[in-house]
Amino acid sequence: MKKFTTLHSSEPTFSVSELNRQIQQLLEASLPWILVEGEISNLTRAASGHWYFSLKDDRAQIRCAMFKGKNIAVRFRPKDGDLVRVRARVTFYGPRGDCQLTIETMEAGGEGALQAAYERLKGQLQAEGLFDARHKKPLPIKPERVAIITSAAGAAVRDIIIAFRRRFPLTELTILPSLVQGEGAALNLRRQLERADSSGHFDAIIIGRGGGSLEDLWSFNDEALARAIFACQTPIVSAVGHEVDFAITDFVADARAATPTAAAEILSPDSRHLQQQVDHITLRLEQRLQQRLQQQQQRLLYLTQRLRHPRERLTAQQQRLNALQQRLQQAWQRRLGSQQMVVQHLAQRLERASVAKRIAQQQQTLAQQRQQLDRAMNNYLQARQRRFGSLIEKLDLVSPLGILSRGYAIATDKDQHVIRSRHDVQAQDQITVRLHDGSLRCDIVEISE
Structure with a gap:
């Protein structure tokens, strides 16, 4: 075992400051910049903005300092227990004989x-x-x-x-x-x-x-x-x-x-957009119904104007008018029923999306409009029927059969030509006299002015 030297030994003697300076020079020269990974412990954020903490693993630890000018570039907020990787240089503080790391950069451990x-x-x-x-x-x-x-x-x-x-x-x-x-x-x-x-x-x-x-x-x-x-x-x-x-x-x-x-x-689609679609479909339905009604009204007017005086023609037109009315009502009901099915289908799908109240309001409005349309159609058809009856009465007034019923008669010769003058026949000719309820065959006995 080697003993201590005596005061008279020739070996050099260092002061504490000289020894620490030598240690500092050796450390900083041999380890200029290094990467160190460890767990943060005892983190302190000084009022000056500097960070002081220790890096440790399961067997050792070392004190660290990261100054304000460097730590502002750290992309996360470190805390005790975080695993980090730092780029630092080893420094030795001579007055206290402390070894520490002065940190340049820091990132979360393993992130790089x-x-x-x-x-x-x-x-x-x-x-x-x-x-x-x-x-x-x-x-x-x-x-x-x-x-x-x-x-x-x-x-x-x-x-x-x-x-x-x-x-x-x-x-x-x-x-x-x-x-x-x-x-x-x-x-x-x-x-x-x-x-x-x-x-x-x-x-x-x-x-x-x-x-x-x-x-x-x-x-x-x-x-x-x-x-x-x-x-x-x-x-x-x-x-x-x-x-x-x-x-x-x-x-x-x-x-x-x-x-x-x-x-x-x-x-997920926006339920408000679906509500707008329902509003758009409802508007289109109303427009289509209005257009269809106008078309049928124009057609009805056209058919009415084509009515002629003979009773047979009027009867045929009446039957056709009734058929058109029935077809119009059936077509309108089918169209309305189809659109109502579409609206009901959309209403069922949107009921759970909190728009049931709006759909109910639209359906109520549609029902009211349907009632108004029914009343308008009935009033229009009744007015046309009254006018039709009036035309028939007028035709009866000018009809040949109507004239005969008032006591007049029509005379025709054997060729069924209407006799308009006494010069159209001669004595002993046979003629036919048509009354309102039959006809008479007559012989001409005498012709006078």
Whole structure:
């Protein structure tokens, strides 16, 4: 065992400050800039803006300082227990004999490697054409059945359900619960996706989760999951994280939603738009009925004007008028019934979307208009019938048969020519005298002025 030197030894003697200076020079010269990964402990944010903390692992720790001019560039707010990777230089503070790290940059632990892997996979799949717009399938306008692949306990599924109930509650939602982070999450997501797609039951599929760090969202950057989305026959909407988050599934899917709520809004039609469609159909129905009524009125007027004086012609026109009236009423009732069925069908579909009251009002208005139309048609037809009867009475006044009934007669010769003058016949000729209730055959005995 080597003993201490005596005061008279020839070995050099260092003062404490000289020794610390030597240590400082050796450390800073041999370790200029290094990358260190560890867990933050005892973090203190000084009033000056500087950060002081320790980096530790399961066997050791070292004190660190990150000054205000550097820590303002950190993209997240670190806290005790966070795993971080820092770029720093080793410094030695001589007055206290302390060794520490002076930190230049900081990022979440593992994020750099994950980001590099993300960019590498993104470039590979893009080069293969998996992101091309020509492969994107159109989304359904009004999907009846939608599958939701996400965590059953997360906020994302609640946001999607609330959005669908608010916008279009008729959509049938099926939740396929899955892990969304951690070991086995990517495989679980892929199996649920293949299960939903192969069933052929769904019009669209939403796959996603709420926000988080790159490591939390890493399951959605899985290559096998991306290729499974590309192979799906069902339209896929990817809704991963927040608006600033992008995952590989966002690029491969047929549509990318900034948030889970946005995914529901993309797939659900707005009930207000459907209400506008009902209003438009109702307006068109009223216009078509008005046009049809005007056409039939014009046709009725035309037929009325074509009536002639002979009783047979008038009778035929009366029968035709009655037939047209019946056909008009039947056609109008069929048309009205068809449009009412359309309105009733839309009313049933929109009843659960809180527009039943509006449809009931429209139906009441339609019923009132129908009653008004019935009254108008009846009044119009009755007026025409009264006019028709008046015309018949006038015709009776000028009809030859009517004249005969008042005591007049018509004389004709043997050739049935009407005798208008005494010069048309001679004595001993036979003539026929027509009365209102029969005819007489007569011989001419004498002709006088």
